[in-house]
Amino acid sequence: MSHLEIDSRVYPPGHDGDPEYEAPCMWFAHCTNPANGVGDAGPLGHLPVCKRCAETVGMTEFVAGGID
Incomplete structure (x- = not known):
């Protein structure tokens, strides 16, 4: 089962860590x-x-950002 880390963030390629x-x-x-994952x-x-929306719909598999 995968889960999302609440402190994870999603950025477009080339912009990792840029709050903008x-x-x-x-x-x-x-x-x-x-967003905490995709x-x-x-x-x-x-x-x-x-994380909250993923838990609401019972999502356990992620394209990106999921932790096994």
Whole structure:
């Protein structure tokens, strides 16, 4: 089972650690948390997801950011 670290952040390639490029969670429209990983959203593709939203939907596998 994988899980997300609450302190992890998602950045586009080449911008690691740059707060100007920190990705927000895109799993639910009203979520304002920073993304802690990337999950497979089916037909929507891979979307940044925060720990709280991942736990809400029971997501345990991640494209990026999951810790085994």
